[in-house]
Amino acid sequence: xxxxxxxxxxxxxxxxxxxxxxxxxxxxxxxxxxxxxxxxxxxxxxxxxxxxxxxxxxxxxxxxxxxxxxxxxxxxxxxxxxxxxxxxxxxxxx
Amino acid sequence: xxxxxxxxxxxxxxxxxxxxxxxxxxxxxxxxxxxxxxxxxxxxxxxxxxxxxxxxxxxxxxxxxxxxxxxxxxxxxxxxxxxxxxxxxxxxxxxxxxxxxxxxxxxxxxxxxxxxxxxxxxxxxxxxxxxxxxxxxxxxxxxxxxxxxxxxxxxxxxxxxxxxxxxxxxxxxxxxxxxxxxxxxxxxxxxxxxxxxxxxxxxxxxxxxxxxxxxxxxxxxxxxxxxxxxxxxxxxxxxxxxxxxxxxxxxxxxxxxxxxxxxxxxxxxxxxxxxxxxxxxxxxxxx
Numbered sequence: 001x002x003x004x005x006x007x008x009x010x011x012x013x014x015x016x017x018x019x020x021x022x023x024x025x026x027x028x029x030x031x032x033x034x035x036x037x038x039x040x041x042x043x044x045x046x047x048x049x050x051x052x053x054x055x056x057x058x059x060x061x062x063x064x065x066x067x068x069x070x071x072x073x074x075x076x077x078x079x080x081x082x083x084x085x086x087x088x089x090x091x092x093x094x
Numbered sequence: 095x096x097x098x099x100x101x102x103x104x105x106x107x108x109x110x111x112x113x114x115x116x117x118x119x120x121x122x123x124x125x126x127x128x129x130x131x132x133x134x135x136x137x138x139x140x141x142x143x144x145x146x147x148x149x150x151x152x153x154x155x156x157x158x159x160x161x162x163x164x165x166x167x168x169x170x171x172x173x174x175x176x177x178x179x180x181x182x183x184x185x186x187x188x189x190x191x192x193x194x195x196x197x198x199x200x201x202x203x204x205x206x207x208x209x210x211x212x213x214x215x216x217x218x219x220x221x222x223x224x225x226x227x228x229x230x231x232x233x234x235x236x237x238x239x240x241x242x243x244x245x246x247x248x249x250x251x252x253x254x255x256x257x258x259x260x261x262x263x264x265x266x267x268x269x270x271x272x273x274x275x276x277x278x279x280x281x282x283x284x285x286x287x288x289x290x291x292x293x294x295x296x297x298x299x300x301x302x303x304x305x306x307x308x309x310x311x312x313x314x315x316x317x318x319x320x321x322x323x324x325x326x327x328x329x330x331x332x333x334x335x336x337x338x339x340x341x342x343x344x345x346x347x348x349x350x351x352x353x354x355x356x357x358x359x360x361x362x363x364x365x366x367x368x369x370x371x372x373x374x375x376x377x378x379x380x381x
Binding site: 005006007008009010012013016017045046047055059062063066069070073074076 | 120131137144148152359362365
C-alpha cells in the first residue's frame with residue numbers, strides 16, 4: 001500500500017474533492033446524453049458552454065466563501081446557501 | 095472535413111493526465127489538506143478548520159503585500175506595454191538590421207532570473223555599482239538597500255529591462271503580420287503616422303497585445319526570484335511581494351497551514367484575473 005500520510009488527508013477535504021470529482025463526472029454524463037455543451041450567450045454577454053458555467057459557478061463560490069470568511073468568519077452555512085443560489089443562477093442565466 | 099469519432103483517442107490523452115496529476119493536482123490537493131491543519135513536522139497534523147483562511151484574510155501583512163503586488167504589477171504593465179509597442183514600431187521591418195535587433199531584444203529573456211537579480215544588485219550598489227555610483231554622482235541620494243523609493247525604482251527598472259523585450263517581440267510579430275495593402279490604402283487616404291497607428295497598427299496588434307498583457311500580468315504577479323535576489327524583500331518589508339511573503343511564511347517561519355491557505359487565496363486571485371483576461375481576449379477575437 002502506498003503511504004499517503006504526507007498528503008495529510010482529512011475527511012472534509014476528501015469530501016470536497018469527491019464533490020468536485022462528482023461534478024465533473026455528472027458533467028461528462030450530461031454531455032453524453034446532451035452533446036455539444038449547449039453553448040449560448042447569457043446575461044453577461046459571454047458565450048458559455050456548460051463547462052464554462054460550472055467553472056464560473058465554482059470560482060464565484062470560492063470567492064463568496066472567502067469574502068464571508070474575511071468579513072464574518074465561521075460557520076459557513078450562509079455562504080453555502082448563497083453559493084448554491086449563485087450556482088443555479090449561473091446555470092440558468094449566464 | 096468530417097471527423098471520425100474514435101474512443102481510442104482517449105488513450106493518447108492518458109499520459110498528459112498522469113503527468114498533470116503528478117505535477118499539479120496531487121501537490122494542489124496536498125496544499126488544500128495543509129490549509130485546514132496545523133503541523134509541527136514529522137507528519138503529525140491537527141485539525142484547525144477555516145482558522146488559517148480567516149487569519150490570512152484579516153492579516154495586515156497579507157493586505158500590505160497584496161497591495162504592493164498590485165502596485166508593482168500595475169506599474170510594470172503601464173511602463174512595459176507602451177514602451178514595448180514604441181520599440182517595436184521603431185524597429186526596422188526589412189534589411190540586415192532586423193536580425194540584429196531581434197537578437198538584441200531576445201538577449202534579456204535568455205538570462206536566468208536569479209542572474210538578473212544578482213546582476214542588478216551589483217550594478218545598482220551605491221558604492222561600487224556602475225548605476226549606483228552614477229546616480230549618486232549626479233547628486234541624487236540613492237541607496238536601494240536602505241531607501242524604499244530607491245528599492246522600488248530599481249526593482250521596477252530591473253523588470254522593465256528584463257521583460258519589455260517580450261512585449262517588443264510580440265508587438266513586432268503583430269506588426270509584421272499586417273499586409274502592405276493596409277499601409278498603401280492609408281497613404282492614398284493621406285493618413286498621418288498617428289492615424290496609421292490608431293486605426294491600422296493598434297487594432298491589428300490587439301490579439302498579441304492581449305497575450306502580452308496576460309503573460310506579463312501572470313508573470314509579474316507571481317514574481318519571486320528577481321526581487322528576492324535584488325532586495326530580499328527589503329528595506330524592511332517594502333519590496334516584499336506576495337510570493338516572497340509566502341515563502342517567508344512557509345519556509346522561514348515553517349507555518350505550513352497559513353502558508354497553504356495564503357497559497358490557495360493567491361491561486362484563486364491569479365485564476366480569476368487570468369479568466370477575466372482570457373474572456374476579454376476571446377470576446378475581442380469575435381468582434
